[in-house]
Amino acid sequence: MTGAEPVSVGGIVARIRDRAAAGQRTVSVDDMVAVLGRRSYGPFLFVPGLIGVTPLSGIPMVPAILAVIVAVFAIQIVLGRSHLWLPDILGRRSFDGATVADAMARIEPVAEKLDRWFYGRLPGLTGRHGVRVAALVCVLLAALVPFFEMVPFAGMAPMSAIAAFGLAILVRDGALMLAAILISVTSMAGLVWVLLAAV
Numbered sequence: 001m002t003g004a005e006p007v008s009v010g011g012i013v014a015r016i017r018d019r020a021a022a023g024q025r026t027v028s029v030d031d032m033v034a035v036l037g038r039r040s041y042g043p044f045l046f047v048p049g050l051i052g053v054t055p056l057s058g059i060p061m062v063p064a065i066l067a068v069i070v071a072v073f074a075i076q077i078v079l080g081r082s083h084l085w086l087p088d089i090l091g092r093r094s095f096d097g098a099t100v101a102d103a104m105a106r107i108e109p110v111a112e113k114l115d116r117w118f119y120g121r122l123p124g125l126t127g128r129h130g131v132r133v134a135a136l137v138c139v140l141l142a143a144l145v146p147f148f149e150m151v152p153f154a155g156m157a158p159m160s161a162i163a164a165f166g167l168a169i170l171v172r173d174g175a176l177m178l179a180a181i182l183i184s185v186t187s188m189a190g191l192v193w194v195l196l197a198a199v
Contacts, residue, residue: 009167012043013050013111017104020097027100029069030091041131044073044084045138046166052159054103056095063155065093067145070138070162077135080128114167122174130177134165137184147191154194157187 015035020027032047048066057063069090076084124130141158148154164180167173 009046009114009170010108010111012047012170013104013108016047017101017108020100020104025097026094027097028092028094029086031094033086033091041073041077041084041135042166042168042170044077044166045070045135046163046170048073049159049161049163049166050107051103053156053163054107056099056103057155057159059095062095063145063149063159065090066159067142071142074135074138074142078132078139080132115171118167118171118173118176121176122178123172125174125177126169126172130174131169134169134177134180137181138162138165141184141187144188144191147195148187151194154191157190158184161187 012035016027016032019031019035033044048070051057052063052066057066069086072086072090073084138161141162145155145158148158161180161183164176164183168176168180
């Protein structure tokens with residue numbers, strides 16, 4: 001799966017927006033997975049991470065659901081599965097269609113810039129082993145999301161790192177992979193500082 005051609009970030013966002021705006025009152029996780037297809041691991045980390053940094057993350061339980069989805073996908077990536085599976089109990093989870101469409105419309109200009117900025121640097125870091133290491137870090141980040149939620153909107157920090165890992169895999173950008181690692185370390189250090197300060 002990592003050998004697939006890089007995918008347009010703007011294209012992914014537009015497809016999710018179009019699905020959400022297609023007269024559906026709700027958009028399920030299964031709907032979004034269907035839109036992503038099976039060409040690359042990247043979208044399965046990038047999209048939940050991306051949703052986690054939109055206003056949708058302010059809805060109660062959404063960050064936790066996204067973290068579980070990330071963990072389910074990331075563990076399968078670490079194990080090298082070629083076809084990613086999502087339990088029905090998660091696949092049936094749904095979001096308000098209008099809210100999803102609005103969130104995707106808001107980030108579409110950013111997605112277009114991401115397509116211009118990131119592509120093909122240090123591709124060796126986005127090979128099979130690099131992808132598995134990234135997925136392992138994403139499992140750890142997903143496990144920490146509930147702790148980040150102790151501070152309002154702090155959950156955006158680990159979700160940003162997860163989105164960066166997914167994007168790096170999508171566009172085969174090893175420099176962005178390194179940046180995602182830096183974001184992860186900074187997020188974890190910030191969490192430790194907040195927890196120690198609360199003691």
